[in-house]
Amino acid sequence: SDYKLHEMTIKFITSPPPKIHLEEVMKKSNISINKLSFRAEMQRTQLKKYCKNEVQRLDIAVLSRLCYALECDLHDLIEYIPPDKLHNQ
Numbered sequence: 001s002d003y004k005l006h007e008m009t010i011k012f013i014t015s016p017p018p019k020i021h022l023e024e025v026m027k028k029s030n031i032s033i034n035k036l037s038f039r040a041e042m043q044r045t046q047l048k049k050y051c052k053n054e055v056q057r058l059d060i061a062v063l064s065r066l067c068y069a070l071e072c073d074l075h076d077l078i079e080y081i082p083p084d085k086l087h088n089q
Contacts, residue, residue: 018058019079023051025045029070039069 001038026036033051037044042065049055050066058078 016081016083017053017055019081020053020055020058021077021079022047025070025072025076026051030074031070036066036069040065042066082085 016025025031031039033044033047036042037047040047040062046062050062063074063077066072067078070076
């Protein structure tokens, strides 16, 4: 029905961005932000934004570099949390 579609649209619009787990992966890998900055060829300020989940748009090239430098998979770095799960927590 139109109401269901409208409800789904609202959930999509208000859906939070994916959760970035860079800081946790760095801790597990025992790598500093300085070393990761060198390995991934990224600025520390950009890495800090990823650590704090303050990125406006995820960049696939950046995520690929991080996965390579940290020897991890993409699903280790980012997590999608559906609006229903977020509101039920």
